[in-house]
Amino acid sequence: ETGVTQSPTHLIKTRGQQVxxxxxxxxxxxxxxxxxQALGQGPQFIFQYYRxxxxxxxxxxxxxxxxxxxxxxxxxxxxxxxxxDSALYLxxxxxxxxxxxxxxxxxxxxxxxL
Amino acid sequence: xQQGEEDPQAxxxxxxxxxxxxxxxxxxxxxxxxxxxxxxxxxxxxxxxRSNEREKHSGRLRVTLDTSKKSSSLLITASRAAxxxxxxxxxxxxxxxxxxxxQGTRLTINP
Numbered sequence: 001e002t003g004v005t006q007s008p009t010h011l012i013k014t015r016g017q018q019v020x021x022x023x024x025x026x027x028x029x030x031x032x033x034x035x036x037q038a039l040g041q042g043p044q045f046i047f048q049y050y051r052x053x054x055x056x057x058x059x060x061x062x063x064x065x066x067x068x069x070x071x072x073x074x075x076x077x078x079x080x081x082x083x084x085d086s087a088l089y090l091x092x093x094x095x096x097x098x099x100x101x102x103x104x105x106x107x108x109x110x111x112x113x114l
Numbered sequence: 115x116q117q118g119e120e121d122p123q124a125x126x127x128x129x130x131x132x133x134x135x136x137x138x139x140x141x142x143x144x145x146x147x148x149x150x151x152x153x154x155x156x157x158x159x160x161x162x163x164r165s166n167e168r169e170k171h172s173g174r175l176r177v178t179l180d181t182s183k184k185s186s187s188l189l190i191t192a193s194r195a196a197x198x199x200x201x202x203x204x205x206x207x208x209x210x211x212x213x214x215x216x217q218g219t220r221l222t223i224n225p
Contacts, residue, residue, distance in 0.1 A: 002156065002158075004156075031211070033211075033212060033213075035213075035215075037154075039154075040217075041217055041218075042202050042204075042215030042216050042217045042218050043157070043202075043213070043215050044215070045212040045213065045214065048211055048212060055211065056210075056211055056212060058212065088154060090156065090157065092157075092213075102147075102159045102162065103159065103213060104159070105149075105156040105157040105158070105159075106156055107155050107156040108154075108155060108156055110154070
């Protein structure tokens with residue numbers, strides 16, 4: 001177990017709706033990253049938060065947004081859902097900004113958009 | 115976009131045999147990491163190799179890195195049924211904090 005939890009485990013939404021996914025990092029891990037993994041593909045970086053500020057963003061539109069809270073929890077929000085947003089969403093926490101640090105992944109939230 | 119490619123995309127071997135997976139990438143890196151994923155669940159970190167290292171071992175795992183060829187390999191020796199999973203390489207670029215993943219190798223160990 002990595003000590004990183006995500007909720008919910010599964011979610012079904014319809015096109016145009018909004019969704020909030022949640023992640024609870026390991027205590028003391030002040031960096032959290034979110035990844036999207038489409039079926040049969042490797043994860044793709046969405047964005048990273050460090051001490052509650054966005055610290056880098058991948059090639060995702062602004063309707064993907066996030067928040068990080070002081071209690072080591074974070075959220076990924078997706079507005080105006082599209083069919084292609086169907087994927088496994090993974091959060092990962094690490095103890096520092098340094099890329100050499102191991103990132104600890106949660107079990108993921110599987111989102112299906114109909 | 116993906117950083118690179120993994121080869122093969124799928125590998126099926128008998129229990130007890132060795133499994134080798136390869137990863138190629140495109141840009142300069144700070145380090146390269148290998149992860150395992152069981153049945154579309156969370157990723158488990160296996161091993162990290164820095165750009166100035168050439169080989170690293172962890173239990174039954176052996177990772178090599180050739181920065182001149184921008185490639186890495188993961189060897190799992192004496193495979194077990196429990197090793198059945200998807201394996202991903204991920205790179206961290208110079209000055210970057212994100213992981214850039216390949217598309218993965220799906221490994222099946224037959225009893």
